[in-house]
Amino acid sequence: MNLIFFGAPGVGKGTQAEKLAERLGIPHISTGTIFRAALEQKKELGLKAKEYMDRGALVPDDLTTAIVVDAFSQPKNSNGFILDGYPRNLSQAKALETALRELGKEIDNVIYLTAPKEEIVQRMLSRGRTDDTEDVINHRLDVYRSETEPVLIFYQNFELVTEVYGVGTIDEVHERVVDAVKVNTES
Numbered sequence: 712m713n714l715i716f717f718g719a720p721g722v723g724k725g726t727q728a729e730k731l732a733e734r735l736g737i738p739h740i741s742t743g744t745i746f747r748a749a750l751e752q753k754k755e756l757g758l759k760a761k762e763y764m765d766r767g768a769l770v771p772d773d774l775t776t777a778i779v780v781d782a783f784s785q786p787k788n789s790n791g792f793i794l795d796g797y798p799r800n801l802s803q804a805k806a807l808e809t810a811l812r813e814l815g816k817e818i819d820n821v822i823y824l825t826a827p828k829e830e831i832v833q834r835m836l837s838r839g840r841t842d843d844t845e846d847v848i849n850h851r852l853d854v855y856r857s858e859t860e861p862v863l864i865f866y867q868n869f870e871l872v873t874e875v876y877g878v879g880t881i882d883e884v885h886e887r888v889v890d891a892v893k894v895n896t897e898s
């Protein structure tokens with residue numbers, strides 16, 4: 712099963728994608744987590760990504776697409792994957808379609824997590840990541856509205872999107888996600 716977790720920064724994609732990945736036994740591919748890990752290990756990828764992440768800007772598409780394609784092309788990931796934080800603009804969505812087609816794969820379902828803006832801003836401020844200051848958060852929300860939201864329409868046109876309300880306990884939201892995954896998938 713090939714899934715995308717979609718939604719605003721801070722909506723809980725990472726938490727829910729991780730939990731679902733464990734339950735389904737498939738990898739959770741988070742571009743943000745990959746960039747942060749690369750930075751911690753002082754790899755070039757991490758150092759390059761940092762200058763964009765610190766501003767709340769998108770890391771360039773070529774860098775980002777390369778790490779995602781590398782992750783889901785690995786034979787150990789052939790049972791499926793959950794993408795979290797990718798695609799984040801239309802050109803990434805198109806690059807993803809091309810890469811999947813070449814591998815004979817396709818997206819089965821896009822889980823769209825939602826929460827009120829005040830809630831997601833509070834969550835980000837309380838997790839205290841270095842890119843979670845008020846100015847950077849506001850910029851990320853602007854980028855989300857202008858660049859990332861069009862990706863939702865792209866997948867809605869393919870009737871792949873299932874909306875899940877992201878407010879509640881982690882377990883409550885998880886059960887909603889599990890129900891949503893059953894939509895658009897036979898198994």
Ligand code: ADP
Pocket residue numbers: 719720721722724742743744746763764765767768769770771772775795796797798799803851
């Ligand atoms: P959040 O969901 O709170 O925005 P992420 O960990 O998903 O946190 O992303 C953190 C940062 O990593 C983004 O602000 C951006 O700079 C970079 N990033 C993550 N995914 C992508 C992507 N698909 N394209 C470009 N930049 C990305």
